[in-house]
Amino acid sequence: MGSDPVATTVARRELRLFFASPVAWLFLASFAAANGFIVFWVESFFARNIADIRPLFEWMPVLLIFLCAALTMRAWSEERSRGTIEHILTQPHSPWSFVAGKFCACFTLLGLAVVLTLPLPFTVALIANLDWGPVLGGYAATLMLGGMYLTIGLYISALSDNSVVSLIATVMLCSVLYLSGSPDFTAYFSDHTGNMLRMLGSAARFDAITRGVLDLRDVIYYMSMGAGFLALNVYALESLRCYGQPATVGLKRKRRITLLLIANLFMTNLWLSPLDTLRLDTTEGKLYSVSPATSFLLKDLQEPLLIQGYFSSKxxxxxxxxxxxxQDLLQEYEIAGNGKVIRHIVDPATDPSLEREANEIYGISSTPFRIADRHQASLVNAYFNVLVRYGNEFRSLRFTDLVEVRAVPNTPTEVLLRNPEYQITNAIRQVVTDYISGGRLFDGIEEPVEFIGYVSKDALLPQTLRAYKRSIEQQLALAADNSEGKFSVRFIEPEARDGDIARRIRENWGFKPMVAQEGAGTEFYFYLTLATSEQVVQLPAGEFNPANFRLALDAGLKRFATGFNKVVALSLPPDRTGVSPLQASGPVFTHLERALSREYSLRQEDLSDGTVAADADILAVIAPRLLGSRALFAIDQFLMRGGTVVLVTAPFSASITAGKLQLNTYDSGLQEWLLHHGINIEESVVLDSQNASFTVPVTRLAGDYEFQDAELRNYPYFIDLRPPGLIAHPVTRNLPQLTMPWASPIVAKPAADTQITPLLQSSSDAWLSSKRGIMPTAGTGGAAHMQAPAGDGKAYTLGLLMNGRFSSFFREGNPGAIITGDFPSANLLEHSAESARIVLYASNDFMSDEILQGIVAASSTQYLGSLELMLNSLDWAMRDEQLLGIRSRGHFNRTLPPMERRMQKTIEYTNYAFALLLLAVMVLGSWFNARQRRRRYSRGLLL
Incomplete structure (x- = not known):
């Protein structure tokens, strides 16, 4: 427009006329008020509890229809009714200049209306972790859709001299375009027809951009539609010049040019429709694109990978x-696979043999959905599944694996994909793992692994160990022959070099001399290890049974391999048979067990025998209770072998007794063992002013009577952890939020050879309590100890990582040495390898079933940060970080921080106030501009 002075003049004139009328300001104010009312009242922004502005953009296409129709209804209709259109048409300028000027003026007004909604995203960004990708995409979609609506309104206005008729016709035509692609309309058609309607309609394309995916096809659609209606507008003005006269040669030529332009724009959209890769994912976590972790996994495929989507047309x-x-995401998998990924999309209902194969072979079945309209309710059995197959291994993803539903009372139900890339990539990794473990162990090992046996010469070994050594030498030779150079074997006599090697292995790993059980009194060494340049792992010898050695060897080699299902030894409290985790039977961890079993090979571990499963890659001890010396020995020696121990423990656990919620002492038996390593969990509970909502039992006093109710309220014992409380570490980096209930503070003083890394910290407004009664009282804001002490806030560590070289609790001279008589001291490892780690979370209940269910109920979403924290901890500890970056990606995991009702009202009213302030600035700017224009006019008259 800057290069066309006529268009610039027309645009300025239209803006002056618009701002000279109070109706203009009424339109802008109504638009801002409607958006605020929809977000805070209709969509219940705070009850929805998601840190995004999706509700704003969900209603924007409808509001834009009326706004754009109002902005354009007088553009040409008033010119025609007043007779000024003849003056325009007789000008020696192209009608295009006048059309462009009016469009630019209307688009400027649209931009000002959109500016009035900006306080909302900035407010959300200030109080929570807002993903700006969908926000920017939403505003881009708003301007493009609004621009298209404006061109439609201008064209309709040029056809009538009645502005009301133009308003109604514009609303009707824009509504048809919007509804033709909306889900409510396309649901009445087959999948193919529905896809065609979504391509023609404006609703689906708008939704795609507001998700944060900027697709070239959508951009071209809006531009081509706008260009087409602008061309029609120009032609309509040219037709008015010849109104009542026979069509001239020039008008016929312009008609052909207009039709040819529209046809070319239509063909451009058809040509671009198959090109579904020309898009930009602007979301912070790249929710709709294949991540580097997925690309890396697909790059190493040796066999064709089939990804088959089962989707019903109805x-x-x-x-x-x-x-x-x-489907777009599966297309990205096919592209990233470079020919190794085969993608199929099928509808089983159209092929009985295909449906039978899905049901009987892959265990894929349809899901019944209830559909209701204004006349009747019915059930439709539909498929929404994805099959991943590699060789003869397969995994099928169900509807519940792929879709997340968020239902908040009095608001529309939200249904979105539940981090589909994580689900599909995880399934790919599992099938590849199962396929490789069928006989291709060394394919997953990148750096050569060396077996080093620190074994004395045969003359010093008991007869049993001599036979054992001969047997394992044969097994090791066979493994080396099949390793393609990735595995080598070496035996070292520790007594060589005047015992220098013996001294070194004792200092580094605590390998001390053994004594034969027969009482011969001869000392010897028999320690088996696997080593790379970065890690040393000891192989458990067990009962020195040759038949079990290959199992131990394979388990050890898998710790150096990628693409294998790791083995997690899980120790749960023995008393897990109660109905509720908050009852006396103790916490129940069914959801945790299911989550771990989907990701890893799970071993239920009984520590009371003093050992950990030989093939265990990691040991997770959850809410331990009254651990005996043998259990401590098992944990201690697993750590000494260079393993990682994940501990979830605290001095207290919550329970409901006689209708009262209270804390009970929970003796883990780990206190002295942790103190030996410099870790102390204090016998108190952390409360935080930054807390989460939870349904808690509440005592209500009515006269002399007490009644028990349940209320959803902010509960200081439920600590709401967010960055920076979620310390920047691979375990926590991608977690947006985590709730820690009844957590205790950790004080750690690392030894010289170990180091501490905090993982979880409360806010600086936290305080401690040792009260056992934790039940709030209705009407009083809670018990006295639930109120934050003035000025006494402090940040407390709730989770940490300790790594380095640990010394055994049972080593001579340490507190545990007094009970070593229960164990064969010859097998005692006194020092750990550098790879040993302790991961500690100081809450017994934060992963229990009752708490997880309560968090889901309070947030109305299926996001469970505590389980993701546990899975991240295991992945990181086992050097399997492929899925860490995409596990926590999702729509409903960015929650708003807890806040009081008064704060919510303040935020809402502040948004209204800022919108009014922006409107006032626009009014002031318009007044100042008009004043300057009058001054220039007056000076011109004087001259």
């Missing part, structure tokens, strides 16, 4: 828009 209206999204 499905639930809320699921229909998700089908194109997941």
């Amino acid at each position: 499905t639930h209206p809320l699921l229909a828009p998700l089908v194109p999204q997941i």
Whole structure:
């Protein structure tokens, strides 16, 4: 427009006329008020509890229809009714200049209306972790859709001299374009027809951009539609010049040019429709793109990988828009696979043999969905599944694996994809793992591994160990022959070099001389290790049974390999048979067990025998209770072998007794063992002013009577952890939020050879309490100890990582040495390898079933940060960090911080105030501009 002075003049004139009328300001104020009312009241922004502004953009296409129709209804209709259109048409300038000027003026007004909504995203960004990608995409989509609506309104206005008729016709035509691609309309058609309608309609394309995916096809659609209607507008003005006269040669030529332009724009959209890779994912976590972790996994495929989507053409209206999204993602897998990934999309209902194969072989079945309209309710059995197959191994993803539903009372149900890349990539990794473990162990090992046996010469060994050594030498030779140079074997006599090697291995790993059980009195060494340049792992010898050695060897080699399901030894409290985790039977961890079993090979570990499973890669001890000396010995020696021990323990656990919620002493038996390593969990509980909501039992006093109610309230014992409380570390870096209930503070003083890394910290407004009664009282804001002491706030460590060289609790001279008589001291490892780690979280209940269910109920989402924290901890500890970056990506995991009702009202009213302030600035700017224009006019008259 800057190069066309006529268009610039027209635009300025239109803006002056618009701002000279109070109706203009009424339009802008109504638009801002409608958006605020929808976000805070209709969509219940705070009850929804998600840190995004999706509710704003969900209603924007509808509001834009009326706003754009109002902005354009007088553009040409008033010119025609007043007769000024003849003056325009007789000018020696192209009608295009006048059309462009009016469009630019209307688009400027649209931009000002959109500016009035800016306080909302900035408010959300200030109080929570806002992903700006969908926000920027939403505003880009708003301007493009609004621009298209404006061109439609201008064209309609040029056809009528009645502004009301133009308003109604514009609303109707824009509504048809919007509804033709909406899920409510496309649900009445087949999948193919629905996809065609979504391509023609404006709603689906708008939703795609507001998700944060800027697709070239959507941009071209809006631009081509706008250009087409602008061309029609120019032609309509040219037709008015010849109104009542026979069509001239020039008008016919312009008609052909206009039709040819529209046809070319239409063909451009058809040509671009198959090109589904020309898009930019602007979301912070790249939710709709294949991550580097996925690309790395696909690059190493040795066999063709089949990814087959099972989607019904007739499905639930809320699921229909998700089908194109997941199809686009599967297309990205096919591209990233470089020919190794085969993608198929099928509808089992159309092929009985295909449906039978899905049901009987892959265990894929349809899901019944209830569909209701204004006339009747019915059930539709639809498929929404993804199959991943590699060789003869397969995994099938169900509807519940792929879709997340968020239902908040009095608000529309939200249905979105639940981090589909993580689900699909994890399934790929599992099938590849199962395929490789069928006989291709060394394919997953990149750095050569050396077996080093620190074994005395045969003359010093008992007869049993001599036979054992001969047997394992044969097994080791066979493994080396099949390793393609990735595995080598070496035996070292520790007594050589005047015992220098013996001294070194004792100092480094605590390998001390053994004594034969027969009482011969001869000392010898028999320690088996696997080593690379970065890590040393000891192989458990067990009962020196040759039949078990290959199992121990393979388990050890898998710790150096990628693409294998790791083995997690899980120790849970023995008393897990109660109905509720908050009852006397203790916490129940069914959800945790299910989550771990989906990701790893799970071993239920009984520590009371003094050993940990030989093939265990990591030991997780959850809410331990009254651990005896043998259990401590098992944990201690697993750590000494260079393993990682994940501990979830605290001095207290919550329970409900006689209708009262209270803390009970929970003796883990680990206190002295932790103190030996410099870790002390204090016997108190942390409360925090930054806390989460939870449904808690509440005592209500009515006269002389007490009644027990349940209320959803902010509960200081439920600490709401967010960055920077979630310390920047691979375990916590991608977690947006975590709730820690009834957590205790950790004080750690590392030894010289170990170091501490905090993982979880409360806010600086936290305080401690040792009260056992933790039940709030209705109407009083809670018990007295639940109120934050003035000025006494402090940040407390709730989770940490300790790594380095540890000394055994049972080593001679240490506190545990007094009970070593229960164990064969010859097998005692006194020092750990450098790879040993302790990961500690000081809460017994934060992963229990009752707490997880309560968090889901309070947040109305299926996001469980505590389980993701545990999975991240295990992945990081086992050097398997492929999925760490994509596990926590999702839509509903960015929650708002807890806040009082008064603060919520303040935020809401502040948004209204800032919108009014921006409107006032616009009014002031318009007044100042008009005043300057009058002054220039007056000076011109004087001259």
